[in-house]
Amino acid sequence: MDTPREPDQVATRLLSFIRTSFLAGDPEGELGVDTPLLEFGILNSLNTAEMIAFIHEEFGVSLAFDEVTATTFKTVASLSSLVSARTTVDSTRR
């Protein structure tokens, strides 16, 4: 459904979503691609589901059981590389 996305483009969208949705805008500008999301309590079971829904709407990527792990959701960087790879695969398939 979507064109392939570079990890950087994906990261930018994810950072912006997390800032506005979970961090009151992050006025100090501290959130980065390597900020631990689960470890710092930014993501929990409930808003992880929101992230999954956002990823689906924004990038057309549905994450499977095996992909929802502490490793993939560790940081924006890890999540972006997964989503980016999946947009590439999904659009090649088409």
Place this chain on the structure above:
Amino acid sequence: MTDNLQDLLVAAAARWPDAVAVKTPEEKVTYGELDRRADLFAGALSAAGVRRGDRVVLWRPKSADVIAVMQAALRIGAAYVPVDPLAPPDRVRRIVDDAGARVLCAPRAVAAGEPAFHGVACVDLDSRSVGAPTPPAPVRSASGDLAYLLYTSGSRGVPKGVCISHGNALAFIRWFAGELRADRQDVFANHAPFSFDLSVLDIYVAMAAGATVAIVPPDAAYTPKRLVDFLHQENITVWYSVPSVLMLMQGDGELASGPAPKALRAVLFAGEPFPIAYVRELAGWTTARLLNLYGPTETNVCTYRQVRAADLEREVPVPIGEACCGNRVWARRPDGTVARPGEEGELVVDGPTVFQGYWGRAKQEGPYATGDRVRVCDDGSFDYLGRGDDVVKIRGNRIDLGDVATALHSHPGVADVAVVAVGDGLERRLVAFVVRRPETAFGQISLRRHLAGRVPPYLIPQDLRFVPELPRTARGKIATGTLRARAAEKEGTHGYAP
């Protein structure tokens, strides 16, 4: 009559080899196949050095394989320790260390690159890749042997493992299988993570009856419409979840706007009070039995109530009911005497589902005091009132607000702090109001980093707010009521759906 959990699968596989045991979006696994995989994994665990009396930590997303690994551990006389797949590696490591686990079972791709697991023996048990080692001779576990450890919110970041024996679990499973008259036609929905005790009912009552457990896909777990679709499409007969998930289905999922599925015959809820308006709506929507189950992890389920007409006429939640599973429960007044109808006290439990103690600490002897305040109803059942301390429950995790405040205060730039819990159901969350010292400019990520070094993620407030000062009462105390009202205004720092 079996006296251990592994015999439930052995018996089901012998009687109903072709019945579907576990259903996920990826596969349908029969009892015969689950039994075969349990043997396969028992061989692999044994080859990895796991012996009778050891612990195996399970840190991977839900699947039929994970259930087979639980059974595999039991077959060689070991206990399993299920951990939330989203728990950060450092916390998993603390649990591995606390439990003195022989191995960590995790996907290789996940475990391999984690510095936190340095020195930990990791095995990747996946039925698609594990070879066929010879299964070891099965061990006959006794009723008092440890079956699994469930880690709960120990204070100040120290995990506390609740020790559940085979006998503890079976007392609950047998009671409920009988109460429900569970049979092979049943389809149990599994919503709860395997690290929460609600999942014990889904997995094992189904196994005891030769029924199917259908696992809710993770991306549907908090998506209202998809949950409602799941209930219909999977022909679920027994639904069990925390009330907040049902509230989500009834709210945005518009559960009650369509007809109730014919197959549905029991809806169970536990873990927190269910606002009565929602229970009324459910009762008007379905003819299925509605059951309120109660019990801290330390007692599994110790009381229950089937919702009746008179309960719906009250303005308070359904009572937690009366004792079950062969337990004795009573309300203890502050002077130590037993409360009578109309009186209040702390709920105390004695009987077969009371745990063996926390791992590595003194054995639990005699009755367990829950810390929950109850009132005795006229018929001898109990109404839940709340906690006698600063402990709150958020999506199943028990949290001591004092621990959260202490952790925040330990940051050098923090001048003052107040922590409150607000909201109902899934919207329930911790809100911290933090006053920064003058001339400091750190933001919430810095503060979160500091907290993460001290406490598990669920003790880190979802909503951190910096304020110039805390409101105080005329007598100088922090005005908690004012803060709660302010916190409930949802200043956009969290992203919960309306």
